[in-house]
Amino acid sequence: MSDKPASSSQRALHELREKIFAGELAAGSDHLESELAEQLNMSRTPVREAVLMLESQGLLEMRPRKGVRIRPLAPEDMAEIYDILTELESLAAERAAQADLDEDELKDLAKAIDDMDIAIAQSDLDAWANADDRFHAELVRLGRNERIMSIVHMMSDQVRRARMTTLFMRPLPTKSNEDHRRVYQAIKDGDAKTARETHRDHRREAKKIIVDLLQKHRLRFL
Amino acid sequence: MSDKPASSSQRALHELREKIFAGELAAGSDHLESELAEQLNMSRTPVREAVLMLESQGLLEMRPRKGVRIRPLAPEDMAEIYDILTELESLAAERAAQADLDEDELKDLAKAIDDMDIAIAQSDLDAWANADDRFHAELVRLGRNERIMSIVHMMSDQVRRARMTTLFMRPLPTKSNEDHRRVYQAIKDGDAKTARETHRDHRREAKKIIVDLLQKHRLRFL
DNA sequence: GTATCATTTAATGCATACGCAAATGAATGC
DNA sequence: GCATTCATTTGCGTATGCATTAAATGATAC
Numbered sequence A, B: 001m002s003d004k005p006a007s008s009s010q011r012a013l014h015e016l017r018e019k020i021f022a023g024e025l026a027a028g029s030d031h032l033e034s035e036l037a038e039q040l041n042m043s044r045t046p047v048r049e050a051v052l053m054l055e056s057q058g059l060l061e062m063r064p065r066k067g068v069r070i071r072p073l074a075p076e077d078m079a080e081i082y083d084i085l086t087e088l089e090s091l092a093a094e095r096a097a098q099a100d101l102d103e104d105e106l107k108d109l110a111k112a113i114d115d116m117d118i119a120i121a122q123s124d125l126d127a128w129a130n131a132d133d134r135f136h137a138e139l140v141r142l143g144r145n146e147r148i149m150s151i152v153h154m155m156s157d158q159v160r161r162a163r164m165t166t167l168f169m170r171p172l173p174t175k176s177n178e179d180h181r182r183v184y185q186a187i188k189d190g191d192a193k194t195a196r197e198t199h200r201d202h203r204r205e206a207k208k209i210i211v212d213l214l215q216k217h218r219l220r221f222l
Numbered sequence C: 001g002t003a004t005c006a007t008t009t010a011a012t013g014c015a016t017a018c019g020c021a022a023a024t025g026a027a028t029g030c
Numbered sequence D: 001g002c003a004t005t006c007a008t009t010t011g012c013g014t015a016t017g018c019a020t021t022a023a024a025t026g027a028t029a030c
Helices: A008-022 A033-040 A044-056 A075-098 A103-121 A125-142 A146-167 A176-189 A192-216 B008-022 B033-040 B044-056 B075-098 B107-121 B125-142 B146-167 B176-189 B192-216
Strands: A060-063 A067-070 B060-063 B067-070
Touching: A008 A033, A008 A044, A008 A146, A033 A044, A033 A067, A044 A060, A044 B044, A075 A125, A075 A146, A075 A176, A075 A192, A075 B075, A075 B146, A103 A125, A103 A176, A125 A146, A125 A176, A146 A192, A146 B075, A146 B146, A176 A192, B008 B033, B008 B044, B008 B146, B033 B044, B033 B067, B044 B060, B075 B125, B075 B146, B075 B176, B075 B192, B107 B125, B107 B176, B125 B146, B125 B176, B146 B192, B176 B192
Parallel strands: none
Antiparallel strands: A060 A067, B060 B067
């Protein structure tokens, strides 16, 4: 249970991520390395290292002399990201279906789906979002491509803030879980084509919903 | 023509990349930060920064106390990467076809195809590889998704060494350019489906060829 | 009042130093 | 011999300080 010591740069990495997701470091805001270092109670060195890593993960930009800018997301960025997620997750679904997985290997996926039902029944959006994340992460894991896992993870991070914001702006995603179940069933049945196409359509829908929502609410950056 | 001053960490980034591609830093080899710093004639600080970036780009791993390891590529890694390239480039081809591009916007793509023909006529494999790179990069650019561009770039970097090695182990890719032309034509005609599927098949073929080659030659790591 | 240039300010990029922890090797006991 | 413990070395993580240079400020001329 006890946290490992963890190096300062690891801590910086995690804490900065958290602050970005929580909006504590607001989208579009600038921060000097020294400010961040002070906030985190460490020297600039580990902060710089963390910032470098976060930059290659697309969460912020280093702009010499202007500070570290937390990258805001425009609707076009959301579209880009959802397009990528659509392609890569669909491939993962296809591969998972081809892998002839037994029930035990699928249990985390099943659990995530059940948890979403429960969350919806209780109108618990946070729990729903959490289970949805797990569903997608597990799906990708079953696709057995490490690089796809890491790219999807990276893209998910980039949209995390925006998804959290929009989550409360739209009706309960009651229909969504039907798709999940269909994907699950196709994987279990070894029906690669259906798994792929069902998931692809599911993601396209998700893209449309969120992009439309941003446009409707004139959310140019978040 | 004169090189810009360029910061030490940028220089470290570029020079380390070059050394990795050139095999001067061999796949699987380990290197202390201090060695690299000495080689590059700078202190450990910018080297560490470059190494951190290269690590997130998947070219090497930092293993505390064991040195920086240049990541070797197993056939399974090649398969992973080609799967990703297949999906993302195909999407790019589809999007390019939908973009109703005029001849001028397609001229770099056309040039790359022509250059490949020339290179093949002269049996100049280096020139061919160069033009092939340009074709794929340009195709992705026309797909207008910045993130896909950067992911594809990253994946291409990861396979660069291995592709160079195998390039001289197989017959001239004479047929390959027919595919390129078909993709080009489909994009020009605005035929998104054909563009996508043609390119997808092209990439699947490429994957098969290279993975088979590695297996045949028992190249477990490179 | 505005534009240009000199001066100051301050954030960054990098070198350097140091403590710690892991790895290595030596010494000791069995 | 072999294992175990302790001493030594060495590489890394981080703090710190300084030089550089871009930006901000102020001064001067028009």
